[in-house]
Amino acid sequence: xxxxxxxxxxxxxxxxxxxxxxxxxxxxxxxxxxxxxxxxxxxxxxxxxxxxxxxxxxxxxxxxxxxxxxxxxxxxxxxxxxxxxxxxxxxxxxxxxxxxxxxxxxxxxxxxxxxxxxxxxxxxxxxxxxxxxxxxxxxxxxxxxxxxxxxxxxxxxxxxxxxxxxxxxxxxxxxxxxxxxxxxxxxxxxxxxxxxxxxxxxxxxxxxxxxxxxxxxxxxxxxxxxxxxxxxxxxxxxxxxxxxxxxxxxxxxxxxxxxxxxxxxxxxxxxxxxxxxxxxxxxxxxxxxxxxxxxxxxxxxxxxxxxxxxxxxxxxxxxxxxxxxxxxxxxxxxxxxxxxxxxxxxxxxxxxxxxxxx
Numbered sequence: 001x002x003x004x005x006x007x008x009x010x011x012x013x014x015x016x017x018x019x020x021x022x023x024x025x026x027x028x029x030x031x032x033x034x035x036x037x038x039x040x041x042x043x044x045x046x047x048x049x050x051x052x053x054x055x056x057x058x059x060x061x062x063x064x065x066x067x068x069x070x071x072x073x074x075x076x077x078x079x080x081x082x083x084x085x086x087x088x089x090x091x092x093x094x095x096x097x098x099x100x101x102x103x104x105x106x107x108x109x110x111x112x113x114x115x116x117x118x119x120x121x122x123x124x125x126x127x128x129x130x131x132x133x134x135x136x137x138x139x140x141x142x143x144x145x146x147x148x149x150x151x152x153x154x155x156x157x158x159x160x161x162x163x164x165x166x167x168x169x170x171x172x173x174x175x176x177x178x179x180x181x182x183x184x185x186x187x188x189x190x191x192x193x194x195x196x197x198x199x200x201x202x203x204x205x206x207x208x209x210x211x212x213x214x215x216x217x218x219x220x221x222x223x224x225x226x227x228x229x230x231x232x233x234x235x236x237x238x239x240x241x242x243x244x245x246x247x248x249x250x251x252x253x254x255x256x257x258x259x260x261x262x263x264x265x266x267x268x269x270x271x272x273x274x275x276x277x278x279x280x281x282x283x284x285x286x287x288x289x290x291x292x293x294x295x296x297x298x299x300x301x302x303x304x305x306x307x308x309x310x311x312x313x314x315x316x317x318x319x320x321x322x323x324x325x326x327x328x329x330x331x332x333x334x335x336x337x338x339x340x341x342x343x344x345x346x347x348x349x350x351x352x353x354x355x356x357x358x
Contacts, residue, residue: 035061037062038103079106121161126154127243
């Protein structure tokens with residue numbers, strides 16, 4: 001260690017509550033009067049319909065851009081060039097994780113502040129300081145890019161999020177649950193000073209996330225708007241606390257079998273897995289990770305049962321990947337490389353973990 005460390009954890013401002021989207025125009029004005037708004041084909045029109053009148057009343061000029069291709073570095077560069085031509089002063093990302101990741105790279109390239117408006121709980125990307133990017137041509141996993149600084153503002157509207165599809169709730173819940181088994185990764189000792197302060201802080205936060213979501217996740221999934229407090233707390237956990245775990249993990253030696261499966265699936269099987277959400281692929285990876293960790297059978301069955309109740313995939317074939325010997329070998333070798341698995345016992349545990357999802 002060279003004595004210098006940089007942690008990017010949290011966001012400058014996190015606004016949440018029912019109807020908070022109405023504060024977007026004033027939030028934009030904190031940074032400038034011309035906004036470059038990027039979002040999905042469903043989410044961008046939804047938010048535009050809620051704030052367009054206010055934008056005009058407050059004399060905020062807006063460029064609206066539909067995200068209609070993978071979040072590639074090339075796309076981010078083109079958006080940065082367009083924002084420069086338009087003399088934009090602030091970027092607003094609306095929708096899911098891929099839009100958030102695209103706009104984080106875009107904002108760094110353009111040197112502009114970034115506001116994110118996540119429209120579901122399936123995107124801690126709105127508050128994290130890293131972007132997962134894909135290739136322009138095929139949408140394959142390409143690289144991870146750290147952000148220069150934290151996101152400037154996040155607006156999480158409970159009315160919008162509460163009405164999002166149940167599938168997105170399930171995906172977000174399982175993606176956050178994954179943090180604990182991934183941080184533990186088979187270790188018997190997780191106390192400080194046996195592990196680094198970074199890993200311990202990631203572990204402490206991920207334990208609370210795991211406990212809350214395994215106890216309350218199904219309740220919110222089944223009826224998101226029935227209990228406003230539970231919905232609010234789940235939004236905070238998924239959209240900000242989970243991103244903090246990612247921030248601390250960037251300073252630790254985290255091994256992630258579950259997210260290793262995700263990256264490998266998107267790299268080798270982008271077309272086959274196109275219909276699967278990020279959290280759905282990670283959920284299949286959780287079953288691998290728990291077997292790799294040697295977690296108690298009762299705990300494993302609890303997670304498996306929860307996944308089934310939320311109609312989540314549990315096998316490779318459920319995420320579009322045929323479990324042939326060749327396909328499994330590709331994913332296995334990628335996971336070994338990605339996570340630097342070298343010890344014979346770990347390789348045996350990884351083989352057993354893959355058997356769980358075939």
